[in-house]
Amino acid sequence: MNIIVTGLNYKTASVQIRERFAFNKKMLLRAIQTLQSRNGIQECVIVGTCNRTEIYSVVDQINTGRNSIIAFLAKWFNTEESELENIIYVKENDEAIRHLFRVTCGLDSLVIGETQILGQVKDAFIQSLQLKATDKIFNRLFKQSITLAKYVHTNTEIGQQPVSVSYAAVELGKKILNNISDKTVVILGAGKISELTAKHLYSNGVEKILVVNRTYGHAMELAERFNGVALGLDQISSALIDADIVISSIDTAGHIIKKQQIQAIIEERKQPLFMIDIAVPRNIDPEIGFMDNVFLYDIDDLESIVKVNLQDRAREARKIEVFIKKEVETFKMWLDTLEVIPLISRVRKRSMMIQEEVVFQIENKLPNLTEHDLKVIRKYSKSIVNQILHEPLINMKHLVVDNLNKTEMLDIFTQLFSLENERENQSHEPSVTNLEITLNKTPV
Known part of the structure; x- marks a missing residue:
């Protein structure tokens, strides 16, 4: 059983590359289903944002799982596997676990400590959970990472300085x-x-905000909150004639603003047009940036802006790294005991069956015993069994966890307690419904 993460992000790939390998939200459900059907993939979650595309998976074998995911990506995005080999990273087991904690806490973001990624990871996990693409390992790991992220954002000062991508876009303006x-x-x-x-924008005193969106009702809802004006997408050209700054972040596969569109209005304008495209894939045709009197910036240009207010966040991030280290150790300890817990359950079950059989024989041998007498016998015979098993079972857990050859130790204990022919009990993981309810109790 191995955990790996395969992906690319703003550190390893430019926006031109990231937008090529961004999962369309409409196709994401099918992508998860396709991925989970591949050989060797036991659990999977796809996290896709403007700054990253990452596939988290539980696999039987590292190399087989890695190759299977690369083949899936190559087929899905219609490219060669050799091209993917040069731009993706693969993190395994401890490194993969730590990476997820860092991502969810915002430490791996372009803007350190930003909280939007927490909601994005949570949504990605719940989507896979609902599709039954996760099981006991990811159900625990993702829940643990989400809980940690909520804790650090509440109990540290990591989010005190407003340096989100949207903040950086306004600062650039x-x-x-x-x-x-x-x-x-x-x-x-x-x-x-x-x-x-x-x-x-509103907090910086901007009084004239025009919100343009495909769904006019959503544009109106946002515009009304900030004394703005709502426009439909078909009104974009008229809005651009008087605009000083355009900040774009629509989730779409094609360019919303095209070069021909700007060429048609540029002569009517009297002032330069500054355009900031923070969407991936990009909303604004990159060719527009080469036109006279137009200044186009994309999400990668914001990297220098966000560095200004990050010193305090970097200090808090070092504190959070300590939390993450402890959480990784906690999860590893749980993971290491995962195989021995069913064995312990089988030992307990077998012991209780023996205890019940002995009480039954006592009842047959001494028919004059009252119900009270039998109740006392059952209570103290169970107590004897539990006391005898207590230390051996604790030692069994430690020996399996600490031993490099866990399979050999499990075989030894199976033979020692004569459990070869017994079936393992099901693990008592939270149900999908209960886990989902738990995650949705506190809004991100």
């Missing part, structure tokens, strides 16, 4: 135009990132 309070800003999209962008 301020850097370019000095004062943006009197500028017209067009927000393309009405999702979470657009909402954060609108908040930062």
Whole structure:
């Protein structure tokens, strides 16, 4: 049983590459189902954001699992496996576990400590959970990582400095135009990132915010919260004529704003147009950046902006790394005992069966015993069995966990307690429904 993560992120691949390997949300369910049907993949979760595409999986064999996932990615994105080999990373077992904790806590993000990734990991996990693409290992690991992330964001100062990608986009606008309070800003999209962008613009005194979205109702809902104006996507050209800044973050596969569209309105404009595309795949045709009087920035250009307010977060991040180290050790200890727990259950079950059989024989031998007498006999005979088993079972657990050859130790204990012909009990993991309810008790 091995845990691996296979993927690429903003550290290893440019936005041009990341957008090629971004899972379309509409096709994500089918992608998970296709992946889980592949040989050697026991559990899987796909985490896809503008800054990363990662597949977490439980596999029988590392090499077989890695090759299977690369083959899946190559087929899904219609590319050669050799190309993927050069741009993806593969992390195994302890490193993979630690990576998930760091990702969920926001330590592996472009903006250290950002909280949006927590919700994205949670959503990705629940989606796989509902598709039954996870089992006891990922049900525990992802729940543990989500719980840790909530704790560190509540009990450390990692999120005190507002340096999200949307914040960085607004800061870039301020850097370019000095004062943006009197500028017209067009927000393309009405999702979470657009909402954060609108908040930062509003807090910086911007009074004229135009929200453009495919669904007019969503645009209106966001615009009303910040005294803005809602427009449909068919009105984008008219909005661009008077815009000073465009910040785009719509989840779509194609370019929303095309070069021909800008060429048609550029002569009507009297001022430069600054465009910041923070979507992956990008919403704005990159060719627009080469036009006169237009200045186009994408998500990779924000990296230098977000470094300014990260010193305090870096200090808090070092504290969180200590938490993560402990959580990794805790999960590994649970993982190491996973194989021995069914064996311990079988020993207990066999011992209780013997105890019940002895009480039954006593009852036959001494028919005059009252129900009270039998109750006392049952109680103290169970107590004897539990006391005899207590230390041997604890030692059994430690010996299996600490021994490099766990399979050999399990075989020894199986023979020692004559359990060769007994079937293992099912592990008592939380049901899917209960686990999902638990995760949804506290909103991210």
